[in-house]
Amino acid sequence: xxxxxxxxxxxxxxxxxxxxxxxxxxxxxxxxxxxxxxxxxxxxxxxxxxxxxxxxxxxxxxxxxxxxxxxxxxxxxxxxxxxxxxxxxxxxxxxxxxxxxxxxxxxxxxxxxxxxxxxxxxxxxxxxxxxxxxxxxxxxxxxxxxxxxxxxxxxxxxxxxxxxxxxxxxxxxxxxxxxxxxxxxxxxxxxxxxxxxxxxxxxxxxxxxxxxxxxxxxxxxxxxxxxxxxxxxxxxxxxxxxxxxxxxxxxxxxxxxxxxxxxxxxxxxxxxxxxxxxxxxxxxxxxxxxxxxxxxxxxxxxxxxxxxxxxxxxxxxxxxxxxxxxxxxxxxxxxxxxxx
Amino acid sequence: xxxxxxxxxxxxxxxxxxxxxxxxxxxxxxxxxxxxxxxxxxxxxxxxxxxxxxxxxxxxxxxxxxxxxxxxxxxxxxxxxxxxxxxxxxxxxxxx
Numbered sequence: 001x002x003x004x005x006x007x008x009x010x011x012x013x014x015x016x017x018x019x020x021x022x023x024x025x026x027x028x029x030x031x032x033x034x035x036x037x038x039x040x041x042x043x044x045x046x047x048x049x050x051x052x053x054x055x056x057x058x059x060x061x062x063x064x065x066x067x068x069x070x071x072x073x074x075x076x077x078x079x080x081x082x083x084x085x086x087x088x089x090x091x092x093x094x095x096x097x098x099x100x101x102x103x104x105x106x107x108x109x110x111x112x113x114x115x116x117x118x119x120x121x122x123x124x125x126x127x128x129x130x131x132x133x134x135x136x137x138x139x140x141x142x143x144x145x146x147x148x149x150x151x152x153x154x155x156x157x158x159x160x161x162x163x164x165x166x167x168x169x170x171x172x173x174x175x176x177x178x179x180x181x182x183x184x185x186x187x188x189x190x191x192x193x194x195x196x197x198x199x200x201x202x203x204x205x206x207x208x209x210x211x212x213x214x215x216x217x218x219x220x221x222x223x224x225x226x227x228x229x230x231x232x233x234x235x236x237x238x239x240x241x242x243x244x245x246x247x248x249x250x251x252x253x254x255x256x257x258x259x260x261x262x263x264x265x266x267x268x269x270x271x272x273x274x275x276x277x278x279x280x281x282x283x284x285x286x287x288x289x290x291x292x293x294x295x296x297x298x299x300x301x302x303x304x305x306x307x308x309x310x311x312x313x314x315x316x317x318x319x320x321x322x323x324x325x326x327x328x329x330x331x332x333x334x335x336x337x338x339x340x
Numbered sequence: 341x342x343x344x345x346x347x348x349x350x351x352x353x354x355x356x357x358x359x360x361x362x363x364x365x366x367x368x369x370x371x372x373x374x375x376x377x378x379x380x381x382x383x384x385x386x387x388x389x390x391x392x393x394x395x396x397x398x399x400x401x402x403x404x405x406x407x408x409x410x411x412x413x414x415x416x417x418x419x420x421x422x423x424x425x426x427x428x429x430x431x432x433x434x435x436x
Contacts, residue, residue: 060424
């Protein structure tokens with residue numbers, strides 16, 4: 001990521017990236033809710049210069065939409081903090097206040113029902129900015145969510161996340177929007193894992209960000225933004241195999257890495273008798289795997305779509321792709337050696 | 341002595357600011373102004389809150405600094421939008 005920024009003569013973006021990292025740390029490690037708000041504000045202030053580029057019409061609209069939704073969410077968050085502060089011994093309002101605080105944090109994350117800005121903005125960003133938006137920007141709202149959440153409200157939001165994330169991606173042809181809806185779906189899993197334990201959330205988040213990194217780096221190297229670019233004749237077999245493995249891993253199929261955190265969450269769900277929620281988790285995962293497989297199956301049959309006008313030569317930088325395939329396939333087994 | 345009726349004023353100001361933010365406007369500047377109005381209502385709330393508890397007002401100043409930074413960021417995005425689109429009407433959004 002740093003390499004890609006350095007090659008584009010953008011050393012001022014390095015500065016903002018540095019502040020972005022620190023803003024999350026400020027927000028997580030603060031003693032009071034006010035410090036959390038300060039971290040979220042610095043997060044917004046440092047992410048906007050990373051994504052705005054005034055020569056491009058699309059990025060101006062993107063940064064505007066991002067700014068409006070995020071600033072509204074953080075101002076609402078601050079107001080709820082103040083109301084919570086002013087009503088210290090009045091416990092009747094706890095439900096309402098926790099619902100409002102969780103809502104503003106969910107709006108910052110892009111979770112349903114506040115998700116409408118998310119696919120729009122993802123459509124206007126480059127792949128590296130998308131990676132930052134989908135992984136790093138979710139850390140601090142989630143950890144703040146874990147400090148004061150309302151269980152019933154969050155379970156309702158989780159169900160909405162899963163359903164919207166799975167059904168919303170069915171009619172998409174843009175790869176960025178597809179990954180955005182998949183991100184909304186995975187947010188549902190992650191919010192539930194927060195309610196189980198923060199360790200499990202960290203585990204799910206790390207594996208999710210690793211999977212997204214592999215996918216996004218593959219799309220970035222091939223400069224692919226839409227689904228019709230996937231049907232390329234000259235693509236190396238290993239690249240196609242890597243694409244298949246990463247998509248199935250993201251969907252949560254068993255031998256791949258992405259199955260592990262979902263397995264632990266389902267284990268918890270079934271032990272504690274959350275049967276209806278398990279049903280919704282399962283069914284929405286199936287819909288997601290359906291549209292992943294729909295993308296990649298044709299390139300793996302013997303008789304696949306061949307577009308002859310694209311030349312893709314990727315002979316030199318195969319090591320990252322081979323490494324990511326290896327990690328996706330073998331990490332379920334390797335992880336049993338680590339956690340011994 | 342806490343007067344509970346004053347909380348209604350703050351909630352009303354905040355709600356009105358939010359209402360203008362989500363309403364259909366012709367200009368982007370109205371939206372940014374509504375954000376500043378919400379910031380103003382929170383400033384008032386914070387001030388009265390800190391006065392009633394007899395705390396120091398340092399936090400209020402920190403809040404003011406961050407809100408001003410955010411307001412200026414909004415204005416810079418407005419300027420960038422005018423440079424690329426020519427106006428700040430919401431109707432000229434065609435890309436997303």
